[in-house]
Amino acid sequence: MWWRKLEEKIIYLLMVISVASLVILLLAVLTSIFVKGAPYLSWEMVSQTPKGGYYFGREGGVLNAIVGSLYLSLGAILLSLAFSLPLSLAMNIHLRARPKIVNRIRFVLDILWGIPSIVYGAFGFTLMIYLGIKASLLAGIITVGIFIMPIMVRGMDEVMKNVPVSLIESAFSLGSTRMEVAFKVMVRQTIPGIATAILLAFGRGIGDVASVLFTTGYTDNVPTSLTQQTATLPLAVFFQLGSPIPEVQNRAYASALILTVIILVISIAVRFLSNKYYSNRH
Amino acid sequence: MNYKTRKLKDQLVSLWIRFMVLLVVALPLIIAFSLLYKSWLILGHSSLSELLFSSVWRPLAGEFGFFPFIVSSVWVTFIGLILTTPICLFSAIFLTYYGSRHLLRFMQPVIDILAGIPSVIYGVWGILVIVPAIGKYLAPMFGYESSGFSIMAGGIVLSVMLIPFILNILIEIFRTVHQDLFDASLSLGASKWQTIKHVVLRKSFAGIVSAFGLGLSRAFGETIAVLMVVGNVVGVPENLFQPGYPLPALIANNYGEMLSIPMFDSALMFAALLLMVVVVVFNIISRRTIIYLESKH
Structure with missing residues (x-):
């Protein structure tokens, strides 16, 4: 014993x-x-773009990368929303009577979710050449948009699955069309959940390197149009860390800190939102 | 709004939705075919077995043997999984069966944040902590000399990144084991751990393997964090403290230069295709198993 x-x-x-x-x-x-x-980390780091000689340790900051990352992720979110919102609505309203098809779609989404971002990067690159666009903010937005789509759908699907059937059915019985049920009932019911899904996808989009390595290029300027190249924060960390000059390496650490803080803020926001969502429902 | 415009709007939106559904379902195929199309050149140039099992990597001379990269990938993934297995299993059991609700409420954000940290940050951490630790302590302990940038470093960093991913799936799987079974075993006089060992683990064995299958495919494709610490030297590594060069790192490192050489470009696309095939196959097997298990309960 x-x-x-x-x-x-x-x-x-x-x-x-x-x-x-x-x-x-x-x-x-x-x-x-x-x-x-x-x-x-200094105010200069977050408020200035790299000046001449920045990569030899002279003054400047990574504003280009911070703004570039924000542009990129916001663009990707908007693009991805055009795919993921209708898809999750379709799975929970239009195809509600056909669970087999819905399960098949969920399976495909799981597969897409598992594909490594470097493969999306390679795909984005071939797509870019096929469409005839150069490495740019736009090419990055398309690649990241595709890459975060399954993450977003999964989050939205998760909350939409839990909307009470009775609510949907009573809306239908009052004579609403599917579109009205989708946007006036479903979306309105699940707004905090949708916001959570968007934030999660935002976090993934802003932190990923492999998908944007070949599609966004890199520049010291803040991009002013979709067709310009852009820097991103994770790439800035990666490139600066590869420098032999200690000052530049130190800035890589500071950039990593900025990125970490952004990610932490996002996770706190996600937590806050999902807590709010659940306390609303129960 | 009259009936006709409402109806029209509904139909337009339905059309949009239907189009999106088709596009998304076709997306994996579109990705696979575009990569296959791009790797056609290299597949016509050398045979598949030559590509997979030759260790001669001389892109400029037109020789593309992926064997060193495949071996590195397999080693890094293997080390990552081995190291992460006990932590994931023990934590998942504890959080599901032993921990209080307060503990779970405290741990969930910890797991979420671990999952949310970008891979480049894990890479920086690896360079700051893991690489020097291996170079100074771990490698000499085993009698090797190492710069620290090694297969081992890649595996360790990877194992930390895998924890939240596998842990979440495991917790999910343990929850599908029926409470009745658990209670029945307890009522027969088995202790909690005995019940877990003989009932829960046996019952969910396929699920546990699938969780690690999903982790494996995750690990196989992880790029930046591994690339930063693994050393990136072409060659079949002889021991774990030597540098390696996994497939994703190969793609990531060579992208800029390869465009001028069509065959090199094609070779890298082949690497991406290979990566995708391995990952998708493991994913499908694991997902199917999990779905099968859940339908049985």
Whole structure:
């Protein structure tokens, strides 16, 4: 008997260690980024574009990358919304009577969700050549838009699945068309959930390098049109870290900190929104 | 609004929706075919077995053997999975069966943030912490000399990135095991751990394997974080403390230069296709298993 008790104790200990290690790992990653990045973070970093000689350690900042990343992700969100909103509405309203088809679509979405972003990058690149556009903000928006689409649909589908059937059916019984049910009932009911899905996709879009590596190019200027090249924050981290000059490397750490803070703000917002959504419903 | 305009609007929107559904369902095929189309050139140039099993990589001389890259990818993925397995399994069991609701409420954001951190940040962390740790301590401990930029570093960074991904699926899978089964086992006098070991783990074994299958396909395609710490030296690595060069890193590193050489371009597209095929196959098998299990319960 005693060995069973011992086994139980050992397993329990291992489990506690595992759970604790999750917290420790998160703190380890965050502190190393904060400790290394914070000393080099300055107002100049976030408010200026790279000046002449920036990549030799002279003055400037990464405003181009911050704004570029925001433009890119916002554009991608808008593009992706045109796909994902109708798709999730279709799955939960138009195709409600045909669960087999809906499950098949969910399966395809899961497959799309699993495809690595570098493959989307390669696909975006061939698409770009096929359409005859150069590396630009637009090409990046198209690539990232496709890449985050399954993430967005999954989030929206998840909340729309949980809208009570009775609500949908009573709207239909009052003579609403499918479109009216979709936009006046479904969307209105699930706005916080949709916002959460958008934010999650935004976080994925803003942090990904592999999908934009070949499609956005890189420039020191803030882009003023869709056809211009653009820098992005993760790429800025990646490029600056590859420099042999210590000052530039330090700025990579500061840029990494900026990116981390953006991601943390997004996750807090997601948490806040989903809490609000659930407290509304119960 | 009169009936006719409402009807018309509904039909227009339905058309839009139908088009989007078709487009999305066709998207994996569109991606696969466009990559296949681009890799046609290299497939006509060398045989498939030559591409997959030759270790001669001389793009300028027209020799493309992907073997070193495939081996590196497999090693990095394997190390990542091995390291992440105990943490994921133990945490998932604890959070599902032992932890209080408060603990779960506290841990969920931790897991979410771990999942949300971009891979470039994990890469920076790897360079700051893991690479020097391997170069200074871990490699000498095993009697190797290493700069730290190695297969091992890639595997360790990858294992951390895989945790939230696999953990979430595992928790989901453990929840599909019926409470009745659990209670029945407890009422027969089994302890909690015995029940988990003999009932839960056995019952959800296929699901657990699928969760790691999904993790595997995730790991196989991870690009930037691994690229930053793995060293990127072409060659079949002899031990884990040597640098490697996984497939995604190959694609990412060579994109700028390859356009001038059509065969090189085609070779990289072939690499992307290969990556996609491996990932999609593992995904389909794992998803199917999970769906089958859920339908059974």
